[in-house]
Amino acid sequence: MTYEKAYKKLEEILEKLEEGTSSLDESLKLYEEGIALYRHCTKLLDSAEMKITKIIEKDDTFEEIDFTFEEE
Template sequence: MTDIASIPPDIAALSFEDALAELERIVRQLEEGRGKLDEAISSYERGTALKRHCEAKLREAQAKVDRITVSADGGIGTEPARLD
């Protein structure tokens, strides 16, 4: 599980969509090899934090749509919600 405290506050405040857009921009820059080495390292570190933030947001969304189930033997679990 992601440690929320390890995500910088400015990233934690971003919506999933904004974080993903910034992550995509960073990936493009790194792939193109633009910038100096120090900038690339900083961008990579920020990209890693953005990725963790996006993953946490997706887990939160999944938890909201998962359905709690009870099996015949009384076991409790979850299953993906049917959205149709």
Template sequence: MTDTPVSEMSFEQAMKELEQVVGKLERGDVALEASIALYERGDALKKHCEAELKRAEEKVATLTLDRDGQPTGTTPAEGM
């Protein structure tokens, strides 16, 4: 695991670390205080990944196509 702030991680970095956190918690060989810290880190990583996926989904959803099915640009997503 890293000390990198979650907000600075790419989706791939966050997913990799989240998998490590889940693995450690599932093994159950971590002290209670460390388990709590791991859980909190995992929760932050999960939220970050969900936000990144939503952002990517919105970009894909706003893509517009011309008559030939070719991208013509993007339309701002609602609320952006």
């Protein structure tokens, strides 16, 4: 699953949980799915950060830079 799809699904789950209309069982399932999606997104972001760090090259040496992802 792509980062964008996982993030969108995570947002949908958060909205459902915030509504407070789900049963306890459904809320627990949504929470578990949300945690799995959060971990998936975090893994993808960590992987992207490593790739970006590896491709930044300056004067024939790699230079590590700090960067952040901004939300729209």
